[in-house]
Amino acid sequence: MEFLEEKENLVEQITELIVAKKYQTIKETLSELLPPDLAELLHEIQHDVNKEDFLIAFRLLSKELAADVFVEMDSDTQELLIQAFSDKELEEVLQNIFLDDTVDIIEEMPANVVRRIMRQSSPEMRIMINKILKYPDDSAGSVMTIEYVSLRETMTVAEAFARIRKVGIDKETIYNCYVVDSGSKLLGLCTVKNLLLADQNTLISDLMETNVVSVNTLTDKEEAAQTLGKYGFMALPVLDQEERLVGIITYDDAIEVIQDENEEDFLKLAGTSPTDTPYLKTSIWSLFKNRVPWLLILMISATFTGMIISSYETTLAVSITLTACIPMIMGTGGNAGSQASVTIIRSIALGEVEFRDALKVIWKELRVSLLLGITISVACFGKLLLIDKLHTIDNGMLIALVICLTMLATIILAKLVGCILPLLAKVCHLDPAVVANPFITTIVDVLSLLIYCFIAMQLLGGIA
């Protein structure tokens, strides 16, 4: 928090120091900041001051810090830096970042930059990069890190510590150590806490936990992140199809996956294609592209509501009140539907509800919608008499009845559509969040208007 308040001052300070060529002072100031803050600071210098000062400041970072800051930057800045790097600088950065971060960067870079990165990587690293790149985008394999500490069953606690001390410095987490056999098959888990609290001569095989929860490289990354969250694990082992340990997902990667997936769901529910760029950095053009399809679909699908209104012209002509209530009925239907759909979509996303619960869900929504429908209809009746004074006009009570019956039916139907569609989407392997909007809105709009006109026709048909 303190950093955010100081950011403006720091930008100014660093820029002045660069002009004064006081490089040692800059180096000391920067070395006191943490990588995510440094990335933000350099981003400000790059955009608000100039590119040269930004490059000078970046090059003043120590090797390790430079690599950590590089990982935190957005892909445009990373590309700019790689273009500016000498081969040696690129090699140094690549040596100091974790392999899963390298893969993340490669996925965002244009082909010529990828070729340069590959050229500066060691042959073993290239093989591993290519392996991770092959996992599908949303799989556990694509977010795992392959840098973990492995132990053998036959080691003692003292030997395990010796191994951790030897290999630990390059590993993303050393606190969960995985016990594997010579064929990389996962045998157990040993935490550093277990090791620290045990006697130095204890055998790992006596200490390790053998009941280890794991996921597969092809498991959905959101499912993997939720598994980690459910058990409160620090890391989750990832096995390949032959049950060999190939990597781990750490808690910080899981937090990122959860946040990203939530963002995507939010944007989908609002009828926007997801993007992973922060709003202020998203271009006008990509905001336009993400939003325009849904607006178009909604507009075109409104042809149906238009057709319904046109064809019931004579019935609606009985009173302007009937027309005047269309927005209220459609609005209530839309809102009632989205209350149900968002609740169900989230329950599916959290693994609380599955397709086999469909009947339970429908039964629950049916009862809730009956309660809601009756309450809202009665309130609506009151409003029509008290505010709109409907009893003073011709056929006023009959019109009020039409409107209230429609409200009741609309709320029940909207809730049922709202809970069934996401479940159907799930069973058809579609994303429940995408069907919610504008699909459900359109269906509920059409249904509620049809009900409205049908009831009006039945009760007021003789008058029209």
Place this chain on the structure above:
Amino acid sequence: MEFLEEKENLVEQITELIVAKKYQTIKETLSELLPPDLAELLHEIQHDVNKEDFLIAFRLLSKELAADVFVEMDSDTQELLIQAFSDKELEEVLQNIFLDDTVDIIEEMPANVVRRIMRQSSPEMRIMINKILKYPDDSAGSVMTIEYVSLRETMTVAEAFARIRKVGIDKETIYNCYVVDSGSKLLGLCTVKNLLLADQNTLISDLMETNVVSVNTLTDKEEAAQTLGKYGFMALPVLDQEERLVGIITYDDAIEVIQDENEEDFLKLAGTSPTDTPYLKTSIWSLFKNRVPWLLILMISATFTGMIISSYETTLAVSITLTACIPMIMGTGGNAGSQASVTIIRSIALGEVEFRDALKVIWKELRVSLLLGITISVACFGKLLLIDKLHTIDNGMLIALVICLTMLATIILAKLVGCILPLLAKVCHLDPAVVANPFITTIVDVLSLLIYCFIAMQLLGGIA
């Protein structure tokens, strides 16, 4: 994943074993499961089989496991268990769970159960519980744990390890150790990784990192969780108003906070009051209570749209097409508005956008809405001619012009309202997610109808 597939079988197996009184076998079967899975399994036995079998199964768990499983259960089940516990059983469970979990449980229990819990707690524990209970519901203090490992500057690495070995077993995490002075002032951070990779005689003061990011007990818990996520920390120290270290927030608590807050935002956006019970366990009555206020507000506020339509009766009477297009215009406006509002609400929640960015945001949305407005209007013009054959009716082209101009104006206005209102809510210290719905929908509905009727009046006034 494997557990979920086996759950049904396990329930059956355990129930049969209870009938056969094979308690030792049950004990062994249960001890192989992890606490969250055990909680789920016992929940199934409680609800689908019977309460007695559930209590028998729970009592067969080892003390430590029973405490871990207890923490994972929902509050109804916890209450049932506490009622069934002897004083000794309750004391044992309380001794084996972390203090922050005890506080979470107390917050959900009725007064008589809270009194029993307090009676079974040690006097020191009671003081600490009361202290944590005093922090506001959404503060970092309310989610922190007070069980952390503290070190002194003057210790050597070997002494630090001795201390971790001595106190570590009861601490939620031992991997981040905090260096404090005699007044509990936070001086630095030492990870177990640092300790393991250092020489045994190194002084903690030489090893510790002094630039430690911390939050205050009164910091919003979501902000604290995001700070932890941003830096990828395993734990985040929490200081009181006098800058003394009073607790830490661990990564697993942070994941929970992030998930809970996201759920709340989802439900608020859908016009439902948030609840922390899983959907299938939420009662009909509380679903009703959470949903009815928004539906009522929306219905009542629709009085305005009704009034507008009534008062422009003669203008709308020029052609049924004008009435038939009302749903399309309001739908597009609502959708355009929520695209903007949800994007901005999320950007605010993630700390990407603040009130001081208001002008940037408005300028961005203005340009995007112009692009979108022109595209949709042109497409709408095409639809009106090709699908609705508007050029074949009287004044058709003029009516098409009214509709398309309204679409353009509505999209621009909806986007502006959608981005300004959440920012205003933020600056007024209101929750941006709550104003989004049904507030923005209603305002956009009224505005778009007013524009529609106004433009129709101007262009078609002579005809009506």
